[in-house]
Amino acid sequence: MEQATPQAIQRVGVIGGGQLAWMMGPAAQKLGLDLLVQTPQSTDPAVAIAQSTILAPVADVAATVALAAQCDVITFENEFIDCEGLKALAQQGTVFRPDLDLLALVLDKRHQREFFERIGLPNPRYDWLEGDENEAELAAKAEAIGFPLVMKTRRLGYDGYGTAVIQAAAQLSATWAKFNRAPVLLEEFVPFQQELAIMVARSAQGDIAVYPTVETQQVDQICRRVFAPARIRDGVASRMEGIARTLAEELELVGIVGIECFLTQTDRVLVNEMAPRTHNSGHYTLNACATSQFEQQLRAVGDRPLGPTTLNCPQAVMVNLLGLDEPEASHHQKLETLKQRPGATLYWYNKAIRPGRKLGHITLRLDAGAEPRDAAAAIEAIWYGV
Ligand code: ADP
Numbered sequence: 001m002e003q004a005t006p007q008a009i010q011r012v013g014v015i016g017g018g019q020l021a022w023m024m025g026p027a028a029q030k031l032g033l034d035l036l037v038q039t040p041q042s043t044d045p046a047v048a049i050a051q052s053t054i055l056a057p058v059a060d061v062a063a064t065v066a067l068a069a070q071c072d073v074i075t076f077e078n079e080f081i082d083c084e085g086l087k088a089l090a091q092q093g094t095v096f097r098p099d100l101d102l103l104a105l106v107l108d109k110r111h112q113r114e115f116f117e118r119i120g121l122p123n124p125r126y127d128w129l130e131g132d133e134n135e136a137e138l139a140a141k142a143e144a145i146g147f148p149l150v151m152k153t154r155r156l157g158y159d160g161y162g163t164a165v166i167q168a169a170a171q172l173s174a175t176w177a178k179f180n181r182a183p184v185l186l187e188e189f190v191p192f193q194q195e196l197a198i199m200v201a202r203s204a205q206g207d208i209a210v211y212p213t214v215e216t217q218q219v220d221q222i223c224r225r226v227f228a229p230a231r232i233r234d235g236v237a238s239r240m241e242g243i244a245r246t247l248a249e250e251l252e253l254v255g256i257v258g259i260e261c262f263l264t265q266t267d268r269v270l271v272n273e274m275a276p277r278t279h280n281s282g283h284y285t286l287n288a289c290a291t292s293q294f295e296q297q298l299r300a301v302g303d304r305p306l307g308p309t310t311l312n313c314p315q316a317v318m319v320n321l322l323g324l325d326e327p328e329a330s331h332h333q334k335l336e337t338l339k340q341r342p343g344a345t346l347y348w349y350n351k352a353i354r355p356g357r358k359l360g361h362i363t364l365r366l367d368a369g370a371e372p373r374d375a376a377a378a379i380e381a382i383w384y385g386v
Helices: 025-031 061-070 083-091 100-107 109-118 135-145 169-178 234-250 293-301 328-339 372-383
Strands: 011-015 034-039 052-055 073-076 126-129 149-153 163-166 184-188 194-202 208-210 214-219 222-228 255-263 269-275 315-322 344-348 358-366
Touching (some): 011 061, 025 034, 025 293, 034 061, 061 073, 061 083, 083 100, 100 109, 109 184, 109 269, 163 169, 194 234, 208 234, 234 255, 234 269, 315 372, 328 358
Parallel strands (some): 011 034, 011 073, 034 052
Antiparallel strands (some): 149 163, 194 214, 194 255, 214 222, 222 315, 255 269, 315 358, 344 358
16 A cells, blocks of 8 residues: 655644634645634634634734744735734744745736736736825826826725725825825726736645636625636637646746736727635636635645646536624524525625625536526526515
């Protein structure tokens, strides 16, 4: 009988204990890894699946020092960490995967854009403000990009929080004032025909695993539904794969990254942003791919061989279940109805219910002949009533 090779990595520390860490639970069990989580609240989803938890905010460096003492490697489900504060720990030998330089790059949208440009990936037109510019400088930068344009907070933006579309020069100053004249990114408004996303994992040995390109649709700038695979021309799919591979290699990634892109009216692909972790656009992989994004992240950071990324059904749809402005009981009644849908798997994160909050998602595996848009609409009619 073949002898199992001893694996050096056994205990994986995860910074952040939300639903992304929670969904790593079954994968960790399958791979025989222990998960230790740093997260602020005992009610955070991943506390339920963690071997142990350090209750502390994700940017609490002292807590990460304590986490590191118990782990072989540290990975992330939340990137809003204190990179500077953690550097000493990395120098003393703690292994962060992905490494802290990559996290630092992602933390500032300006640095992301500059990095994409440096490695030859296609950006929308963009510029940035540091916070000390006067009105004339603001106007000149905006004019060079053209209107409409998008103003985004450079740090700590997510799910569209910290993003504003500016239609005309007259709104510039007032909009920036709403951002408290913080450092922002300015970029052209892309009248996209589709938003696309792709996940890519890379191991420490340099192996790369790319998932299929999916279409994401946002409502009020929050991901509402994902269609896998995206209905795009072969040329677009291969450009997406090329972007994923280039990024994984240039970043010297060890882990997994989600990449969001715009497909323009003329079939150009422009990069929007990347996330150095599992991503909402990859939740469908739990039910529809040979290896889920959560297992893949653990494989990459845990030095296990990467798994295959192929779809194991013709197509799939994922719909996010956001909190409704309705009583809790009504959420639970609707969940019961959703569970009955054929081919459906429901994930409910057990978070406190608040309107607009990501509380769960549902994935549908579909036959080749099914119309994914109708399938998503049927789910949304039950949940959102529209
Ligand atoms: P966040 O980091 O908050 O998720 P994003 O930059 O991804 O912010 O923006 C959220 C959504 O806003 C995008 O998915 C897209 O629908 C829209 N958006 C962002 N930037 C642009 C842009 N330059 N042109 C058109 N729409 C945009």
